[in-house]
Amino acid sequence: MQNMQNMQKIDFLPRRTFLAHLVSSSAFLIGARAAGLDFTGATTGELVSDADKAAWNPNVYLGIEPDGRVILIMHRSEMGTGSRSVLPMVLAEELDADWKQVTLEQAIGDQKYGSQNTDGSCSIRDFYDTFREAGATARLMLERAAAAKWGVSAAECRVANHFVVHAPTKRKLGFGELATLARQQPVPRKEELRFKSRADYRYVGKHLPTADRDSLVNGTGIFGIDATMPGMVHASIERSPVFGGKLKSYDDKEAKTVRGVLQTVTIPDLAGPTMFQPLGGVAVIANSTWAAAKGREKLKVEWTESPNAGYDSSKFRQTLLETVRQPQKVVRNVGDVDAAFAKATNIHEAEYYAPHLSHAPMEPVAAVAEYKDGRVVCHANTQNPQAVQDTVAQALGIDKKNVECHVTLLGGGFGRKSKPDYVAEAALLSKAVGKPVKVTWSREDDIRFDYYHTVAAMYMKAAIGERGKPTAWLQRVAYPSIGTTFNPAATHAEAFEMMMGWNDVPFDIPNHRAENGPAKNHVRIGWLRSVANIYQAFAVHSFLDELAHLAKRDSLEYLLDLLGAPRIVKLDNNYINHGKSQDQYPLDIGRMRNVVEMAAEKSGWAKKRPGAGRALGIAAHRSFLTYVAAAVEVEVDQSGRVSIPNIEIAVDAGTIINPDRVRSQFEGAGVFGASIALMSGITAKNGMIEQSNFHDYRVARINEAPRQVNVHILNSSAPPAGVGEPGVPPVIPAICNAIAAATGRRIRELPVGRQLA
């Protein structure tokens, strides 16, 4: 039995008009309109306040209560990157608020915020300006309110730590005292705003603990798996073991005999493009997670044969390799590769392969939803509450305005939790049983029914010239695209996948061609932390290092030679560059060289010589507009077991808000990258995923992870770039390059596993 009293206590408030619950009616509110951002770019923002309600379409809420509290309504999800804690630092800085008087409230899903999709390492780079402007606007309005009250010139009034001070008379008024007056001020134009100088920053660039730190150390933080609604029941869902299988028949007699099981409900088969739709299946509804899972074990279900029933990943590996051995669609062309190959006397070729991966966030996906009178209220560990609104609305045939999505803490996301199939499952089941339903995926569900990181094959070819430097470089890749999730007929990679380390390889080589071949999907394909950069950077930076070894040159010196002189590499105009212009975020070889040199220096590259299965490897990669180099030290023992005593990572991510959270993201990227390089892999046979839990889908443990990852942040005043993902791509080839240096064995297939045994 549920303890209802306790449940009520940790329940979320129903918030139809959520602001009313977060901010009192007498608060001074300000909103900033920001772009509906995606890969295609930004629109300009506009600020609104109480004074011009007609135009009010706020994106970010900042409320100042009469008691002086500053309330920030955060529209980004917190999954461990600190984004929901770090952006407020930017606002508090420009407002010059007292950090102790700032509280955060999590926004529900609503398109008025612009994109809430906490994905693509974009929280800071896409909202930094918006938050600065919101803070500076509110500060100016508070100053003008105080000036009006005192009858003095606003120029004599300045905000200092939660007060407006009139310097000539030393009078001061607190934010709270000014809240009511400030709301009557017209909103200043953008040109009127003053921004603090960096030298005066008190928060930005400093180490502040995140808003959630304490609740994560005392066990009170509420994740999706912890969310409850009064009277809720639990569901465990049996799905077709092969993607595309449909429900043929089922027998739930035995399942219903399990104590606590209430009923079974079918979820319709997936039809049309995969999107974020539920996979379909048979749900066992029970009064506890445990009873639902036990009941599910007793279900007898038959599925139709899926067209994917023949999917065998080892055979598919061959298919992909054969594809990349043939000429394919050109996605970037510089010079004349064919002419250079025709002339060349020394050609080097190599094939690379990387398997499917599963996100395996520590917390599986989970949601509780209640359908009532044509509306859905739900609580979910989602990276994208607006996608929840869309998906649930579509599944239930209601308007998305009638879907209220509350965002809990996320126990990791890595891209999995921006795909809200599980929330639609909960909503559909609630409608069927007439009660709030909680859906909690088991780890087995998580591993066997993921939106998998795709499987990829790469073919690389170089014509070797003077001192072993390529005169021509050809690279070809094939993989089932993320596009297949949205358009089943998609054959080639999407432009945003090519953007991730394929049609932007910045080497100083006169003849260069990048190609992309077709591939079909047999499972759901999705994006996973750093996405296509993973396999593309693996092949490019491993092959580069192969060429260095062939030329018998030092890997670092060769890498710098291939990068060439500091310069801006102009990419094609159709290069997406994460929706940012190449003027604002150019591909800057100078910055790339700086991170390479920093990582190398910190690793002691110049002094260390490989020996006894121990060596350094290096790789550098720009992704999410951030420059990262990793110098990795590996040890390979007699039995072929790889350990990583040390990684030095150098990062230029432009302007940094909270250096400690930047460091923690790159420390984590070292571990995430080591898992991918050394042990993780998803395989399929007869259409079924062969892994199911952490015993066979392996991720690094404390004794297998890099022992120490030291993160070196380059000082930069460039616009902010990504942090959550760009650490992963260079770590993987750097590990493999170190293994090659230590053992002479080149890793051309991930994961390393027992290849060195």
Add this chain to the structure above:
Amino acid sequence: MIQLTVNGQKRQFDGDPEMPLLWYLREELQYTGTKYGCGQGLCGACTVHVNGKAVRSCQTLMSSAAGQSITTIEGLSATASHPVQQAWRNHDVPQCGYCQSGQIMQAAALLREKPRPTDAEIDAAMKGNICRCGTYQRIRAAIRDASGQTVKGAR
């Protein structure tokens, strides 16, 4: 009827004796600080103390919890001031934080048995606790800190 003590309070349970302690703690007592991560004893997210020893609650049936004294993260310290929790805050260990209740309970049990563990002992004790965000080096540093040993490595 199964009787047990949870965070110092006597409790009675008359449900399925085969239900893992994890679900009893989370769904009947609302001690949701104890997390589900694998249900198979593979990840450590569900770690609690049974009579002071670190135990996977997903592998502990209610029948075997009878008569035992259970401590969850909520009961580790009334004010969240256990030395391990303090060290966790000092080192800003959590990223997403989901694994951290289990990590903290495992570390607290380790320090009770070995007040000054070596790095090898830390690894041996902590290797059952997965952190997908990769906070391991801070976990190690925080454990050394909590045990009064110097902390190696740059931060």
